[in-house]
Each structure stands twice: as C-alpha cells, then as structure tokens.
Amino acid sequence: xxxxxxxxxxxxxxxxxxxxxxxxxxxxxxxxxxxxxxxxxxxxxxxxxxxxxxxxxxxxxxxxxxxxxxxxxxxxxxxxxxxxxxxxxxxxxxxxxxxxxxxxxxxxxxxxxxxxxxxxxxxxxxxxxxxxxxxxxxxxxxxxxxxxxxxxxxxxxxxxxxxxxxxxxxxxxxxxxxxxxxxxxxxxxxxxxxxxxxxxxxxxxxxxxxxxxxxxxxxxxxxxxxxxxxxxxxxxxxxxxxxxxxxxxxxxxxxxxxxxxxxxxxxxxxxxxxxxxxxxxxxxxxxxxxxxxxxxxxxxxxxxxxxxxxxxxxxxxxxxxxxxxxxxxxxxxxxxxxxxxxxxxxxxxxxxxxxxxxxxxxxxxxxxxxxxxxxxxxxxxxxxxxxxxxxxxxxxxxxxxxxxxxxxxxxxxxxxxxxxxxxxxxxxxxxxxxxxxxxxxxxxxxxxxxxxxxxxxxxxxxxxxxxxxxxxxxxxxxxxxxxxxxxxxxxxxxxxxxxxxxxxxxxxxxxxxxxxxxxxxxxxxxxxxxxxxxxxxxxxxxxxxxx
Amino acid sequence: xxxxxxxxxxxxxxxxxxxxxxxxxxxxxxxxxxxxxxxxxxxxxxxxxxxxxxxxxxxxxxxxxxxxxxxxxxxxxxxxxxxxxxxxxxxxxxxxxxxxxxxxxxxxxxxxxxx
Numbered sequence: 001x002x003x004x005x006x007x008x009x010x011x012x013x014x015x016x017x018x019x020x021x022x023x024x025x026x027x028x029x030x031x032x033x034x035x036x037x038x039x040x041x042x043x044x045x046x047x048x049x050x051x052x053x054x055x056x057x058x059x060x061x062x063x064x065x066x067x068x069x070x071x072x073x074x075x076x077x078x079x080x081x082x083x084x085x086x087x088x089x090x091x092x093x094x095x096x097x098x099x100x101x102x103x104x105x106x107x108x109x110x111x112x113x114x115x116x117x118x119x120x121x122x123x124x125x126x127x128x129x130x131x132x133x134x135x136x137x138x139x140x141x142x143x144x145x146x147x148x149x150x151x152x153x154x155x156x157x158x159x160x161x162x163x164x165x166x167x168x169x170x171x172x173x174x175x176x177x178x179x180x181x182x183x184x185x186x187x188x189x190x191x192x193x194x195x196x197x198x199x200x201x202x203x204x205x206x207x208x209x210x211x212x213x214x215x216x217x218x219x220x221x222x223x224x225x226x227x228x229x230x231x232x233x234x235x236x237x238x239x240x241x242x243x244x245x246x247x248x249x250x251x252x253x254x255x256x257x258x259x260x261x262x263x264x265x266x267x268x269x270x271x272x273x274x275x276x277x278x279x280x281x282x283x284x285x286x287x288x289x290x291x292x293x294x295x296x297x298x299x300x301x302x303x304x305x306x307x308x309x310x311x312x313x314x315x316x317x318x319x320x321x322x323x324x325x326x327x328x329x330x331x332x333x334x335x336x337x338x339x340x341x342x343x344x345x346x347x348x349x350x351x352x353x354x355x356x357x358x359x360x361x362x363x364x365x366x367x368x369x370x371x372x373x374x375x376x377x378x379x380x381x382x383x384x385x386x387x388x389x390x391x392x393x394x395x396x397x398x399x400x401x402x403x404x405x406x407x408x409x410x411x412x413x414x415x416x417x418x419x420x421x422x423x424x425x426x427x428x429x430x431x432x433x434x435x436x437x438x439x440x441x442x443x444x445x446x447x448x449x450x451x452x453x454x455x456x457x458x459x460x461x462x463x464x465x466x467x468x469x470x471x472x473x474x475x476x477x478x479x480x481x482x483x484x485x486x487x488x489x490x491x492x493x494x495x496x497x498x499x500x501x502x503x504x505x506x507x508x509x510x511x512x513x514x515x516x517x518x519x520x521x522x523x524x525x526x527x528x529x530x531x532x533x534x535x536x537x538x539x540x541x542x543x544x545x546x547x
Numbered sequence: 548x549x550x551x552x553x554x555x556x557x558x559x560x561x562x563x564x565x566x567x568x569x570x571x572x573x574x575x576x577x578x579x580x581x582x583x584x585x586x587x588x589x590x591x592x593x594x595x596x597x598x599x600x601x602x603x604x605x606x607x608x609x610x611x612x613x614x615x616x617x618x619x620x621x622x623x624x625x626x627x628x629x630x631x632x633x634x635x636x637x638x639x640x641x642x643x644x645x646x647x648x649x650x651x652x653x654x655x656x657x658x659x660x661x662x
Contacts, residue, residue, distance in 0.1 A: 068578045068581070069577070071578075071581050072577040072578065072580070072581050072610070075580075075581045075585065075610045076610055076611065079584075079608075079609050079610050079611050080609070081606065081609040081611040081612055082611050107611065107615075110615060
C-alpha cells in the first residue's frame with residue numbers, strides 16, 4: 001500500500017472529504033457546438049436529423065391527431081428554407097446553437113404577425129403554428145446539447161488543472177466528493193459554487209495528486225490534499241464549515257423588491273435575501289427565513305448553449321424558483337457571460353476577458369440571445385414578483401437599450417397572446433464608472449452592488465490571481481468610501497440599493513454595511529445563519545420566520 | 548423517374564398552371580400545408596404557388612413558405628409547375644385543394660401517405 005503523501009495548496013472551500021480520484025481529461029475535446037464554420041454546420045445537420053428521427057418515432061406511435069402535429073414539425077425540419085437562414089448565420093461565424101435559435105426566432109416572429117399586419121388574434125391558427133416552431137426549436141437545441149456533458153462518478157474527487165463551472169453544475173454532489181485543482185483560484189466561480197454547495201475544494205496544488213481510482217483526502221479548510229491517507233487522517237472529524245476564509249472573498253451581487261419595505265414590521269432593518277446558483281440550492285433554502293431571493297445567477301442555471309437559447313427552458317427554471325419562494329420577490333440576473341464564464345457554443349472562457357465583452361455588453365452584442373432570455377423573464381414575471389438585474393453596466397445607454405428590448409419583447413408576446421408582464425429592470429453596480437455616476441441611472445428601478453467585481457476593478461487586481469490578493473483585500477477602504485457614495489446617490493434617486501455575496505456574509509463587515517444604510521443584503525443559503533446571527537445583534541426582532 | 552425528356556413543341560408536358568380557390572375551413576394552416584408540400588415533393592418538377600393577385604411565386608415544396616403565406620379560406624391561389632410530370636402535378640395538387648385536403652376522409656394523414 002502506498003504511503004500517505006501530502007500536497008499543499010490554498011483553501012478554496014472548507015470541509016473534508018475522501019474519495020477516489022477522478023482525473024479530468026485535459027483540454028476537453030471541442031464539441032461541434034463550440035466550433036464554427038463546417039463544424040457548426042455538421043453539428044446542426046446532425047442535430048436536425050436526430051430530431052427528425054425522434055419525431056418520426058413519436059409520430060409512428062401517435063394517434064392521428066398528434067401525428068398530424070408531429071408530421072408538421074418533421075416537414076418543417078426537412079424544409080431547406082427553414083435551415084437556410086441558420087446556415088447563413090453559421091457562414092457568418094456564429095455557433096450552431098445560436099444560429100439555429102436566432103433563425104427560428106425570426107420565423108416565429110414572422111408567423112406571429114411580427115410583420116405588423118396586426119391581424120393576428122387569439123385563436124389564430126397561424127399563431128398556433130408559432131408555438132409548434134418553439135417546440136421544434138427546443139427539440140433541436142436539446143439534440144445539439146446531447147453530446148456535451150462529460151460527468152464523473154458520484155462521490156469522486158475531481159482532480160484537474162481547473163474546473164469549468166458547467167462540469168461542477170452538471171455533477172450530482174449529493175453523494176459527497178471534493179475538488180483538488182493544480183491551478184485554479186480561491187476566487188473563481190467554481191470556488192464560489194463549491195462554497196455555496198459545501199463541496200470541499202483546494203486550489204493551487206501545483207502537481208496533480210494521484211491517478212484515477214486512488215484514494216485522495218481533500219481538506220478544504222487547511223488547503224491540503226493527501227494521497228492514500230491513513231485511517232487516522234481519513235477519520236478525523238470535519239473542520240467546522242464556518243471557519244473563516246483568509247483568502248480573498250469571491251464574487252458578490254444584488255437584489256430587488258419594493259412593496260416589501262412598506263409592509264416591513266421593522267422599517268430600518270435591511271432585507272435578508274438569498275443568492276441562488278442552481279436549482280439544487282432551492283433544497284437548502286427555507287423560504288420562511290428570507291425576505292426573498294436577491295440574486296439568481298442565470299448563467300449557472302442554464303449550463304449549455306442549448307438551454308440558454310431555449311425560451312421554454314428559461315421559463316421553466318424561473319418558475320421553479322418562483323414556486324419555491326411562494327410569492328416572495330425574486331431578482332433574476334440576466335446571463336453574465338464572457339470573462340471567465342464560458343458557455344460552449346456561445347462564448348469560450350477567457351479570464352483576460354473580464355475587461356472585455358461580458359455581462360450586458362455580451363447580451364447587447366448578441367441581441368438574439370438577449371431577446372430569448374427577456375421573453376423567458378417577461379413570461380416568468382406573470383407568475384410572481386420578478387425583478388431583472390443587468391450585469392456589468394457601465395453607461396446609462398446600456399440600460400436604455402435593454403429597457404427598449406424588454407418593451408419590444410413584451411409587445412411581441414402580447415401580440416402572440418402569450419401571458420407576460422414587463423418586469424422592473426435594475427443594474428449591478430460593479431463598474432467604477434457606473435458607481436461614480438449613479439445619479440445618471442434614473443431609469444434603473446433598483447441597484448445591486450457586486451462588491452467583489454467592483455473591488456477588483458477599483459484595485460486593478462484580478463480577484464482570481466493569488467499574487468495580487470493583498471491588493472484586492474486592501475482595497476476595502478476605497479470600497480467603503482465608494483459604497484457611501486453609491487448609497488447616497490441611490491437615496492437621492494429614491495431607489496433601493498442592496499449588496500450581495502461573501503462581503504455581506506462576513507460578520508466583521510456587516511456592522512459597517514448596515515451603517516451605510518443598505519436596503520438589503522444577499523448571501524448564499526449556507527451563509528444565511530451567520531448573517532442572521534450578525535444582524536440579530538443589531539435588530540433583535542430581525543429575520544422573518546423563526547429568528 | 549422513368550420520364551422521357553419533354554419534347555419540344557409540347558410545352559404543356561413540362562409547364563403547367565392552374566388557379567384554385569381554397570375552401571378548406573381554416574385555410575392552409577399546418578395540416579393542409581403538410582399535405583400540400585408532401586404531395587408536391589413527390590413530383591420531380593418545380594412547383595410554385597402565388598396568392599391571389601400577388602406576383603410573388605413561393606416554393607410549393609417549402610412548408611415554411613406555404614405556411615408563411617397565411618393562405619386563408621376564400622383565397623384564390625395559382626399553382627404552376629415546370630419540368631417532368633408538371634401536368635400531373637398540377638392536377639394532383641389542385642385536386643387536393645378542391646377536396647379540402649382530404650381531411651374529412653382521413654384525419655391525420657391528409658395526403659393518404661403512410662407517414
């Protein structure tokens with residue numbers, strides 16, 4: 001039996017776990033989805049024939065009425081006219097999923113009377129066909145997504161240089177397991193996800209420990225990994241989860257509401273919100289102990305291009321969240337893609353891209369994608385109190401452009417006879433230029449401070465670069481001065497402002513945050529007890545439910 | 548196809564046109580359109596459709612085009628075909644429209660084909 005061997009790294013998510021190593025394949029083979037040009041063309045054609053095959057099987061077993069509907073879809077898929085616009089988009093360099101979804105959306109609009117004929121009404125048979133097209137779009141996008149996931153065994157320890165968030169999200173962590181990365185960062189989005197989910201994680205190990213199948217102990221509290229741990233090591237009790245992280249805090253974000261304040265029994269207490277990254281987070285969130293959901297990171301909820309491009313999928317996941325919250329307000333942030341957040345087929349991850357086309361910039365550069373999400377959000381807003389948050393806003397013109405897009409989609413849905421409500425739009429305050437000119441954002445319904453991005457941009461220190469971690473942490477003074485300005489500007493505009501993420505969850509910071517007059521704090525469900533405890537000191541009657 | 552190349556001097560053999568009124572309850576929505584385009588695709592000739600007075604000819608084998616034309620009850624459509632078996636195609640397609648796409652007889656499979 002091999003002797004125990006220690007590896008030293010940095011703690012990224014507390015807790016201990018032992019499991020068999022799963023060595024991640026090195027650079028994941030690019031799927032047809034991610035490719036452009038002939039790759040994308042082939043991927044789309046394969047997905048279409050797969051969809052046709054599925055529909056034929058269904059049609060063969062269906063009653064005549066259903067078969068008629070399925071035959072219509074088959075006929076559509078076999079029609080070169082339907083695919084031609086998508087293929088043209090691929091020729092122009094778009095990925096398969098985006099090209100297909102966008103081309104079909106044009107068709108859907110056309111059928112729904114988007115040409116301005118104004119004759120489409122409820123019960124119009126030609127409008128019903130638009131619904132068929134959406135169904136078809138969903139099926140092909142699913143077929144496109146069919147060959148993306150490369151999961152690993154439950155309970156295993158993921159070992160690799162780094163870990164894509166989509167792999168984390170596609171994995172079932174309920175059987176335990178852990179993450180040990182050769183590179184990686186304590187402030188990456190995967191680290192954020194791991195902390196939120198309670199998955200022990202160590203980064204910066206340098207050499208990758210172990211081969212697939214060897215037992216590996218990950219101590220995410222001490223930042224250690226041990227290959228072939230002896231019985232005593234493996235059995236030692238888990239470190240308490242609340243152990244404070246000394247390394248830089250990770251990403252942060254916001255919340256929104258409105259009628260709540262008037263109804264609040266304690267007018268001055270800040271609202272307590274939860275952040276959600278996955279639907280599984282819902283299981284750990286008792287809606288009775290929060291005032292609502294302050295931030296849903298939709299780019300983590302919809303983990304493939306096909307999902308992100310499916311309006312029905314957007315609607316389905318948003319409704320899950322709304323149903324769980326049973327009438328409490330939910331703030332959904334639009335896809336924050338670009339930067340280090342990849343979505344194969346739409347955008348490849350590029351850590352250097354944090355100053356590039358990400359957040360609302362990416363959405364405005366891909367209006368087809370933005371429209372799909374806007375439609376999902378508008379439809380979801382008919383089912384509960386939804387607010388929508390725009391990520392990485394720099395200038396008021398970006399908010400204005402997105403507001404216009406929402407207005408247009410709301411009108412379009414109404415014309416199609418689809419239920420919806422145009423939700424209020426707020427902005428993330430995470431770009432210093434926006435933070436310093438908040439008085440110009442009167443069009444925003446609310447503000448949410450993303451303290452970690454704001455801090456990294458203020459300090460010009462990447463939040464996932466350990467070499468500049470002290471600068472990042474040291475920017476806190478600048479951060480609090482800026483927060484003071486932000487809160488004053490929001491008050492002057494009469495708009496609520498909240499703050500989310502791990503800064504809000506740090507007991508030491510809560511007192512200072514409260515002094516600023518923030519209207520709300522939003523943290524991961526696991527951080528709620530600590531925040532409630534810290535808040536309880538200031539507001540004895542504090543959180544709703546059992547305090 | 549076993550057809551002989553159309554001979555010169557007999558244009559009707561490879562070029563044909565007809566006008567027909569849509570009397571089906573709703574018009575050319577999904578099911579009738581499927582029937583129409585599936586039947587059209589069984590012929591090797593090109594098949595095009597124009598709505599009422601419109602000069603725009605649409606590909607009669609494309610369901611996207613046919614559905615998109617929103618052909619409602621009472622609309623007169625012109626169908627034209629060019630190429631092998633054009634005459635036969637026009638007869639079959641205008642017959643299908645006149646028979647209301649055979650919907651009364653065979654629910655689900657308007658064109659009567661296996662699937």
